[in-house]
Amino acid sequence: MVEGGIFSLVGCTVAPGFDFADFCLADRAALVAAFPQHQQIIQALTR
Known part of the structure; x- marks a missing residue:
């Protein structure tokens, strides 16, 4: 998640x-x- 907001460039x-x-x-x-072994970070960094 982007700290301080919900958007990133x-x-x-x-x-x-x-x-x-x-x-x-x-x-x-x-x-x-x-890359199922990276599911948690993929979900945290994508929509």
């Missing part, structure tokens, strides 16, 4: 050849499925 630094059409933020359920 997420940034993305790109390099030449990057295409936003290929970019997506990770899905909570997909992350938990791929």
Whole structure:
């Protein structure tokens, strides 16, 4: 959880050849499925 509030700023630094059409933020359920041993922190840091 972000201390003092419920919002945080997420940034993305790109390099030449990057295409936003290929970019997506990770899905909570997909992350938990791929990394079940980290479920607690994934749930704490995502919505």
